[in-house]
Amino acid sequence: MSGYFNFGLHTAVSPWERRTFLEYSRRIFGRDPRWVPFDAHKIHHAIDPALNPHLARLNPSLFYFDGLRRQDQPLAGPGLTMFETPLVTAILLQDPRRQDRTAYLAHLHCANSTKAFLAFQDNLIEELAKRGIRRLIGPTGLSPHLGSGALASHWQQWPPQHTPYNPPYLPEILDRRMQPFAQSVLFHFxxxxxxxxxxxxxxxxxxxxxxxxxxxxxxxxxxxxxxxxxxxxxxxxxxxxxxxxxxxxxxxxxxxxxxxxxxxxxxxxxxxxxxxxxxxxxxxxxxxxxxxxxxxxxxxxxxxxxxxxxxxxxxxxxxxxxxxxxxxxxxxxxxxxxxxxxxxxxxxxxxxxxxxxxxxxxxxxxxxx
Missing domain, CATH: 3.40.630.30 (Gcn5-related N-acetyltransferase (GNAT))
Structure with a gap:
């Protein structure tokens, strides 16, 4: 039976953990040739609340979620071990300018596993309850006005910089637990x-x-x-x-x-x-x-x-x-x-x-x- 088990939710706080968070993001989407990697220098600074006052006021929680891959055959042999597989990365943001108990799910990268994403959201509910959050919106960018939404069509197009990109499976996964409510479109000229x-x-x-x-x-x-x-x-x-x-x-x-x-x-x-x-x-x-x-x-x-x-x-x-x-x-x-x-x-x-x-x-x- 294929799939994942033994899931783990981690919060990136230290510089080393933030590097792990970014490495997980890269590994999740990095094999897709259409994915546009973030500028490495800028993204390292952008996700550090000490260097980004805008992010700091949003009470950010950087989550990376992993699991062990279930093998059809048991692993055997000297030195053969199992390693965690990156499954989800996301940043939970709560804008103090909003007073409606809404939070944003930013920087979402998700592997092609509905079970993993549902497990991630189940783990996330505890954090949402602690903050008194009643509504979750996503995916968004670190500024919701830059790069929000999941790509829902034209995956064959090469996406330009500063637009969301994800493989075709992500909207199908999001549809399992979330409801679509707003749509935007990119124009070509x-x-x-x-x-x-x-x-x-x-x-x-x-x-x-x-x-x-x-x-x-x-x-x-x-x-x-x-x-x-x-x-x-x-x-x-x-x-x-x-x-x-x-x-x-x-x-x-x-x-x-x-x-x-x-x-x-x-x-x-x-x-x-x-x-x-x-x-x-x-x-x-x-x-x-x-x-x-x-x-x-x-x-x-x-x-x-x-x-x-x-x-x-x-x-x-x-x-x-x-x-x-x-x-x-x-x-x-x-x-x-x-x-x-x-x-x-x-x-x-x-x-x-x-x-x-x-x-x-x-x-x-x-x-x-």
Whole structure:
């Protein structure tokens, strides 16, 4: 009989345990060639509450779950032993900005074993009860506005950086204990060769300074992060995490009317292929990743964009979009991926009118207790 037994739930607190947590995550999804490993340097810092104030206030618990593989034949022979198999890694987060006893299941990596995931959740219930949690939402990113949901379609596509990825079995496993309640979609766009002509609007465009995201651009960031899941809008602490997590390649454009910011778009080169090739920059692979990181990139990411409600329907969104196309042409990007965008947003129909194609969908789940 195949399967697992003798399950163990562990909490990563020390630096060594956090390294084990990341190694388990890598081993669970690492054999899938489409999986995009996290930047090794960034993820080590991001999961350490002492180095990430945004994470620290979320009362994080880093769990890694393993078990022994049941063998069809008994193990025999000198020196032959059994070792634990990584089965699940996840970070339990509780945002103090929410007062509805909701927690997030972030950084979820799960092996292809329904029994293992059900056992993990059974073990997790005790921790949820201690915290008085009545609702669990997942999968999410360390910021729920970056990388939330389980990939539910188009697994054959190579996923871009800063989007969720999982093998096809994960939604089937999540369906066993959790209920789907919100969905987002990733758009693909082929950058045209012809340069768009700028529309006539009351706004002027300025290059985005990422350091302003946690200051004067914070209302724009919050407006662009509206969501059906009740995620709190980014505040200065979370915006600072965005800047560290997304790195120095983050750029974009800000639309202003009489000096007041009214819209923005956030852009990044898509380094997914390089992170795959150089294994996230672990160990000596860091030298190769650093050497090619800033070389010509063929794809770009539009993380998010938006215009304040009182300034919509005046062509400012179109102005930002056309500037995005010109930026992509200047950078040599041949294609863009946009979002993911929540299905309920008007941006879905707007992007389709711009000839962007909806492809990968991401399903967010919940469970109430």
């Amino acid at each position: 082929v950058v045209p060769r012809e340069r768009p002509s700028p529309p006539q609007t009351p706004a002027t465009l300025q290059p985005l300074n990422p350091a302003q995201l946690n200051d004067e651009l914070l209302p724009l960031l919050a407006a662009a992060c509206q969501n059906p899941a009740g995620f709190a809008p980014p505040d200065p602490l979370e915006a600072e995490f965005w800047q560290r997590w997304l790195g120095p390649q983050l750029h974009g454009w800000v639309a202003q009317v009489d000096g007041t910011p009214v819209g923005l778009v956030l852009l990044l080169p898509d380094l997914a292929d390089r992170l795959r090739r150089f294994r996230g920059g672990r160990g000596l692979w860091r030298l190769g990743l650093t050497a090619v990181k800033n070389r010509h990139v063929q794809a770009g990411r539009v993380l998010l964009g938006g215009v304040l409600p009182q300034w919509r329907n005046q062509g400012i969104g179109q102005q930002l979009w056309q500037q995005t196309i010109r930026t992509a042409q200047h950078a040599g990007w041949q294609r863009l991926t946009i979002g993911p965008v929540w299905q309920e947003e008007t941006a879905v129909s707007w992007l389709q009118k711009q000839n962007a194609s909806p492809q990968q969908t991401y399903q967010l789940y919940e469970r109430t207790f």
